[in-house]
Amino acid sequence: MPGQRLARGVARFLTGLGHAPLTEFVPGGRLRVDVISISAKGEIWVIECKSSRADFTSDRKWQSYLAYCDRFFWAVGSDFPEELLPGDTGMIRADSWGAELIRMAPETRLAGARRTRLMREIARVSTRRLLALNDPMGVSGAAF
Template sequence: MQDGLFPSPLIHRAPGQILARGVCRHLSEMNFAALEEYVPERGRRVDVMALGPKGELWVIECKSSRADFMADAKWQGYLDWADRFFWAVDADFPIDILPEETGLIIADGYGAEIIRMAPETRLPGARRSAVTRKFARDAARRLQGWRDPQV
C-alpha cells in the first residue's frame, strides 16, 4: 500500500539497486536464490549472483545508463564465476551497445523479464563446488547479521 503513510521501498535506492530488486524478484519466481552486491572473490563485486534449483550459477550486472555500461571495464572477469552472464537494464536503455553473446534482462523495481537467454558455459566441478559453498555461507551470514546485528 503506497498512500503516504508508508514510503516507497525504492525511494533511497540508486538506479542499479532498483534494477537489482526487480531482477531478484523475477529470479525468485524462477526458484532461484539471489544475493545482491555479492563478492565472489576479493576485488570483485557483482550486482546479483543467483543459485538455481539445479545448482546453476548466474551473474547479473545491472546498468542504469550508457555511461554506467561504458565505465564497466571488468565485467568479463565475472564470466569465470557463473554458468550464465546477463545484463539487466531498464526499458529505455540502448540495448544495441550490449554484447550479443551475453544475456539480457529488462527490469524495473518491481519485476523483470529475460529477453535474451545467456549462453551457458558450465563451470568446472571444483569451481562450482567452491562458489556454491561460499554463496551458501555468505547468505547464511547475511541472514544471521540481519537477525542479530551484534554478531
C-alpha cells in the same frame, strides 16, 4: 540508487523462476557482482545491472565475471540502448518491481572445483546476512 532498484526487480524475477538470488556478492579478487543466483538445478547465473550508457561504458571488469558463472546477463531499464550490449550475453529488462527475460545467455559450465567453492561462499555469505537481520551485533568479523 538506480542499479540497486534494478537488482531488486531482478531478484524478484529470479525468485519467481525458483532461483535463490544474492545481491552484492564478491566471487573473488576485487570483483563484486550485482546479483548472483543459483537455480533449482544448481546453475549459477551472474547478472550485472546497468542503469545508463555511462554506467555500462565505464565497466571494465565485466568479462572477469564470466569465470564465476554458468550464464552471464545484463539487467537494464526500459530506456537502455540494447544495441550496446554484447550479443553473446543474456539480457533482462528490469525495474524496481520485477523483470523480464529478453535474451537467454549461452551456457558455459563452471569447473567443478570453482562451482564447489562458489556454492560454499554463497551459502556462508547468505547465512551471515540472515543472521545479521536477527542479531546485528552477533555477526562480526569478515565482511558480508
